[in-house]
Amino acid sequence: MATQSRFVLRRLLCGLRARTGWSQGSASTSRQGRPPCRPELRHLSCSYPVCQSRTPTRGPSSLSFRSHTCGELRLDHVGETVTLCGWVQYLRHDLFVILRDFSGLAQVLIPQGDSASHLKTALCQLTTESVIKVTGTVKRRPTGHENKGMPTGEIEVLAEGVEVYNVCRKLPFEIKDFVKKSESLRMQYRYLDLRSSQMQKNLRLRSQLVMKMREYLCNEHGFVDVETPTLFKRTPGGAKEFVVPSREPGRFYSLPQSPQQFKQLLMVAGVDRYFQMARCYRDEGSKPDRQPEFTQVDIEMSFVDQAGIRSLVEGLLQYSWPAEKGAIMVPFQTLTYEEAMRDYGVDKPDTRFSMKLIDLGQVxxxxxxxxxxxxLSQPGGSVQAVCVPGGAKLFAGKDLEELKQTAKTQFSQELSMVLVKADGTLKSPLKKLLSVSATDELLQRTGAGPGDLLLMAAGSLHSVRPLLGNLRLRCAELLESRGASVRDPSALNFLWVLNFPLFLPKEGDPEQLESAHHPFTAPLPEDAQLLHTEPQKVRGQHYDLVLNGSEIGGGSIRIHDASQQLNVLKSVLKEDPSLLSHLLEALDCGAPPHGGIALGLDRLVSIMVGAPSIRDVIAFPKSFRGHDLMSCAPDFVSEEDLKSYHISVKWPTE
Structure with missing residues (x-):
């Protein structure tokens, strides 16, 4: 009762000061002519405007119950009374509670005196992951009891009050980074998995990266953030699309694979410079570097060439890249598509190590x-090899057999192996078929020495190069698993791959062409005439950005002439141009030259944090089968609900 009376008295006093400007024992006034409230009165959270701080706190503790986050307390805070909110990480011997929030851990000292027995009981009865608020005084830990592995390890908080918000039941797994959980369990209880410090760091780093990107594009280069529709229509080419039923019989929306057409239409509209953090959808299974729904940093510019787009992206990444993740050097290295395939066997090479493909035709x-x-006498025939340093010495028989099986099952190719023994002689079925001079030429051409391994394949370039490109990467993994130093994990090898083929033979129908990128990519000016005569030889103004062997972005200069776009769709790709009539009409209404790029935000962040899968940098990802294991989506819909969409389900018969 006395406490309540004091509270009422203080509120009245606070109101009196606000109305009269009176201040006991002080002649100082604010700029508005009123004296500032005394700290002990502000502490009572008086709602009268003048009683509130002129400079409200900012940061992660503003507007909340807490005064500080758990991870920010240091020796500078010793002696302060603080309020912390968070989850109980664990209890230790009825002496300490380790409290956790997104920022880190803080040790809360449980009072042991008889006068605080009720507080001790409340704290000691807590279960891990319960949610509480603790008020107490920050103290320096006793000498010898500091924890140097903990950022807050020099202090502790002597509890003076506790409020329990939620008592946690027994969980399916512990919220500790060192506790291994199956991915399916992590996906099923994603809201628990996200409490881990690593997942918290991943999401916050992603947020910071996006903010820096927005700053760079908007403030430095005058881009406009424009949202484009999620419900669209089916378009030709590309990956499979998700379809969405409408209430009109037989009519469906489609979820866009990317905002490609919208970004081009915005250039026709005169927006000039567009970007968005775009949600994209593809109806295909998940892999470590892709899933059905993902996010792109989508960019488009008018009156620009390839060099302008590449320079923009290099500056964007250099500006937004976290300092603690290493410095980015610009400009990035460039390779043509032909050079990448010739030297590495893939169009997204990992250039952190050599082991380039070697042409042995002359040998x-x-x-x-x-x-x-x-x-070798056949058109396009080739004999290629990869030299694996130390492979003969470090690889076991099962490793060599695995490489042969990969060649046979995944590429339908035979793989020949040459092991260079310690004395420099060869161990291979080819040995007896090679003369001394041919053997010397083989070793000289490949640079193979004692202990090295040669992987050799013969056939068409289109099959041999991808095979050896794949085995090159696998050999690097095997060497590293045996302790060899092959790739620098801290290296940032950015690479532009340019001048891709504009069209490729369609899988299953080599006589038919399909777009290597998408049907809106412009040809190189010097190849434009070949569109009418030899379209298979046309190179496109397409560019991919590769980081450490992963494609993190792709873009192109677009076709801005309606007649050229119609020719590509109708004559080369044999597509129905009416499906893109809106785009063709727009290009015929005064379209500027334009181009752009889309960066895979999920892939970029996963490489940045060293995550094995993009699912580790997405808050609520899909499983390998494209399912949401937490909510059990996709789910069944009743026949009654389907009626309004004029859909009936035909169940498969066994």
Whole structure:
């Protein structure tokens, strides 16, 4: 009762000061002519405007119950009374409670005196992951009891009050980074998995990266953030799309694979510079670096060429890249598509290590090995090799067998192996078929020495290069698993791959062409005439951005001429142009030259934090099968609900 009376008295006093400007024992006044409230009165959270701080606190503790976050307390706070809110990480011997929030951990000292027995009982009865608020005084830990592995390890908070918001039941797993959980369990209880410090760091780093990107694009280069529709229509080419039923019989929306058409239409509209953090959808299974729904940093510019787009992206990444993740050096290295395939066998090479593909045509064309001579005499025939340093010494028999099986099952190719023994002689079925001079030429051409391994394949370039490109990466993994230093994990090898083929033979129908990127990519000016005669030879103004062997972005200069776009759709790709009539009409209404790029935000962040999968940098990802294991989506819909969409389900028969 006395406490309540004091509270009422103080509120009245506070109101009196506000109305009269009176201040006991002080002549100082605010700029508005009123004296500032005394701290002990502000502490009571008086709602009268003048009683509130002129400079409200900012940061992660503003507007909340707490005065500080758990991870920010240091020796500078010793002696202060603080209020912390968070989850109980664990209890230790009825002496300490370790409290956790997104910022880190703080040790709360449980009072042991008889006068605080009720407080001790309340704290000691807590279960882990219960949610509480603790008020107490920050103290320096006793000498010798500091925890140097903990940022707050020099202090502790002597509890003076506690409020329990929620008592936690027994959980399916512990919220500790060192506790291993299956991915399916993590996905099922994602809201628990996200409490871990690593997932908290991943999401917050992603947020900071996006904010810096927005700053750079808007403030430095005058871009406009424009949201484009999620419900669209089916378009030709590309990956499979999700369809969404409408209430009109037989009519469906489609979820866009990307905002490609909208961004081009915005250029026609004169927006000039567009970007958005775009949600994109593809009806395909998940992999470590992709899933059905993902996010792109989508960019488009008018009156620009390839060099302008590349320079923009290099500056964007340099500006937004977290300092603690290393410095980015610009400009990035460039390779043409042909150079990438020739040297690395893939169009997204990991250039952190060498082990380049080697053409052995000259070595074997003059030998007596009839099979190899026959391959080399055919158009596009080739004999290629990769030299694996230390492979003969470090790889076991099962490793060599795995490489052979990969070649056979995934690429339908035979793989020949040459092991260089310690004395420099060869161990291979080819040894007896090679003359001394041919052996010397083989070793000289490949640079192979004692202990090295040569992987060799013969056939068409289109099959041999991808095979050896794949095995090159696998060999790097095997070498590293044996303790060899192959790739620097801290290296940031950015690479532009340019001049891709504009069209590729369609899988299953080599006579039909399909877009290598998408049907809106412009040809190189010097190849434009080939569109009418030899479209398979046309190179596109397409560019991919690769980081450490992962494609993190792709873009192109677009076709801005309606007649050229119609020719590509109708004559080359054999697509129905009416599906894109809106775009063709727009291009015919005064379209500027334009181009752009889309960066895969999920892939970029996963590489940045060293995560094995993009699911580790997405708050609520889909499983390998594209399912949400937490909510059990996709789910069944009743026949009654489907009626309004004019849909009936035909169940498969066993």
């Amino acid at each position: 074997f064309f003059s030998t007596e090995i009839e099979f190899l001579r026959s391959v």
